Amino acid sequence: MKSVEYKVKNHLIHSEQVEYPDFEKMFNSIQTGELRVVNDVHNRPQRQKTKAAIVLGISLAVMATPVYAALQYDWSDVLSNKSGIESALKAGYGQLIEQSVTAHGVTLTVHNAFVDDNRTVLLYTIKPELETEKQEIRYNQMLLKDSNGQPIEGHYYQKWNAEQGVYQGYFETDWVMQEKQSDLQFSISDVLYLEDLEQEIRLDPKDSSTQQFNIQKNGIDKIEVQSFKYAKGEIMINSEVTFSNSEVKEQSWAGIRAYDTQQEVIKETENPEYGMEGVSGDYFSRQMYNEQQFKEGDRFTFTYTHEKQRTEGTWNLNLLLSRQEMDTGTFKKELNIPIHSLADEASISGMVVTPTQIRLTIDHDEEYFRLPYRTYQLQVDGKVMDGLISFDGKMDANQTELRFEQSNFLMDVKSLVDKPMTLIAKKRVDEHAGSRASIHLTDISTEPKTIASDYEGFPIIWTYYIKDGNLYVESESPDNTFGGVNQTYFLEGEEKHYLVPHFFSELGNKHMDVYKDFKKSDLELYVWNYTTRSQEKELRVSLTGKSL
Numbered sequence: 001m002k003s004v005e006y007k008v009k010n011h012l013i014h015s016e017q018v019e020y021p022d023f024e025k026m027f028n029s030i031q032t033g034e035l036r037v038v039n040d041v042h043n044r045p046q047r048q049k050t051k052a053a054i055v056l057g058i059s060l061a062v063m064a065t066p067v068y069a070a071l072q073y074d075w076s077d078v079l080s081n082k083s084g085i086e087s088a089l090k091a092g093y094g095q096l097i098e099q100s101v102t103a104h105g106v107t108l109t110v111h112n113a114f115v116d117d118n119r120t121v122l123l124y125t126i127k128p129e130l131e132t133e134k135q136e137i138r139y140n141q142m143l144l145k146d147s148n149g150q151p152i153e154g155h156y157y158q159k160w161n162a163e164q165g166v167y168q169g170y171f172e173t174d175w176v177m178q179e180k181q182s183d184l185q186f187s188i189s190d191v192l193y194l195e196d197l198e199q200e201i202r203l204d205p206k207d208s209s210t211q212q213f214n215i216q217k218n219g220i221d222k223i224e225v226q227s228f229k230y231a232k233g234e235i236m237i238n239s240e241v242t243f244s245n246s247e248v249k250e251q252s253w254a255g256i257r258a259y260d261t262q263q264e265v266i267k268e269t270e271n272p273e274y275g276m277e278g279v280s281g282d283y284f285s286r287q288m289y290n291e292q293q294f295k296e297g298d299r300f301t302f303t304y305t306h307e308k309q310r311t312e313g314t315w316n317l318n319l320l321l322s323r324q325e326m327d328t329g330t331f332k333k334e335l336n337i338p339i340h341s342l343a344d345e346a347s348i349s350g351m352v353v354t355p356t357q358i359r360l361t362i363d364h365d366e367e368y369f370r371l372p373y374r375t376y377q378l379q380v381d382g383k384v385m386d387g388l389i390s391f392d393g394k395m396d397a398n399q400t401e402l403r404f405e406q407s408n409f410l411m412d413v414k415s416l417v418d419k420p421m422t423l424i425a426k427k428r429v430d431e432h433a434g435s436r437a438s439i440h441l442t443d444i445s446t447e448p449k450t451i452a453s454d455y456e457g458f459p460i461i462w463t464y465y466i467k468d469g470n471l472y473v474e475s476e477s478p479d480n481t482f483g484g485v486n487q488t489y490f491l492e493g494e495e496k497h498y499l500v501p502h503f504f505s506e507l508g509n510k511h512m513d514v515y516k517d518f519k520k521s522d523l524e525l526y527v528w529n530y531t532t533r534s535q536e537k538e539l540r541v542s543l544t545g546k547s548l
Helices: 002-014 023-031 049-063 066-071 083-090 246-251
Strands: 095-103 106-115 120-127 136-145 155-161 166-173 181-201 211-217 220-231 234-243 254-259 273-277 283-290 299-322 331-338 346-353 357-364 373-380 383-389 399-405 421-433 438-441 449-455 458-467 470-476 482-492 495-498 500-504 511-515 523-542
Touching (some): 083 106, 095 299, 106 181, 136 166, 181 211, 220 254, 234 246, 234 254, 246 299, 373 399, 421 482, 438 449, 438 458, 458 482, 482 500, 482 511
Antiparallel strands (some): 095 106, 106 120, 136 181, 181 299, 211 220, 220 234, 234 283, 254 299, 331 346, 373 421, 421 523, 438 523, 449 458, 458 470, 470 511, 482 495, 482 523
């Protein structure tokens, strides 16, 4: 009995968001022939002995059921960016699954499913075979298949729960089930246990030449590092990895790690970028540092993930998913609201509101049209929720979707039918095609040269130089309404040769292009396209329409 009491107490201490069954109401339900778990938590007065005996029996039964197993996990960390799912879980929406499969020492469990007219989300845990402290696991594949066996595109996110000894995660897809219920299969194949490895490199962060380091192990051939003076007092360190094993390339994370003389990690001044395509097509990373951070005696390592071990196999779970419960809290609106401030003909055509998310669909004449705003909000009855452009799923080329995560204050979905709603878009950035005006680059060499030009009414400073046989062209404007050059090119006859974008700062407007194996000393450079900013411009569209 002590074991049971300890589990209950420990669960209550560590589960702030989990609502524990009201045993007083459960006892009263028994007397009337009903047994219900009611989400109501209060301090209880002392029970009579008869009540206590019955309630103790109930508590033991509850702990042995899948319902309690689903409640014992705290999902708040995993769902920190999915407030709609977290709110729906707290409010009792969703379908309880609690199905597991165990093989080769690994257990996959699907706990809950959320199936509505906006998306499908599965909450899962994976108990690994091996210890994974300070490591991570990935899979050769995590897959959801429909009733016809066709793969459903989606993505997953997971975090290690050290207390429970499992990875908690969610699988999310914009796929919408058309039937009221359907048979699906959720599976993972091959569990890969990863570890971070570090190799000391003799890197000089202030040396502007290309520094090459041969690794030649674990599927990695070499790493090339270049340092650039990015801005006053800042250094940009670019690293490009060449792999000898393409499979390792698909799995790896790689970058530079800097340590001071106290062996503390030196932090970047901006969020690093990893895994981009480099000039040679391999794995490219970019990290920004304050130049004053680096002192004599600092050391640097090349840090990368490595597959330590794997458990081969496939774990399948056949799920009967239903959307009935979520449909009761769903409504749709047909809209036809033109957005007059856009250059392209566009209109808001529809809205779908579910307990987890609000989705707006925008139709536009131009295929793959990019909305010219960087932030989106939805004001609902005076309250504001943040949103984003959805890039998941297979959308029509003439449509764009905006998605807004539901919150606690919006969980009563039916009450939103007649509430005033306003779409708010801010931080406008417009794209423009470049003109036939050229920038004349002369005496191109390894010595950086700077020229100024007036381009389309904007002052631009151009810096160009050769580095390791490649041409680098940097552009920047003191005018903050200039968003930046997106790409440049030069002509040979009628043929256009495009420089590859190498760096762009969203915070400023500095841009860098590179052209590999450049042989000329003079060049007429053209701008392919550029952007302008209207930071103070704000779009507000009232959303009214016919409910379906």
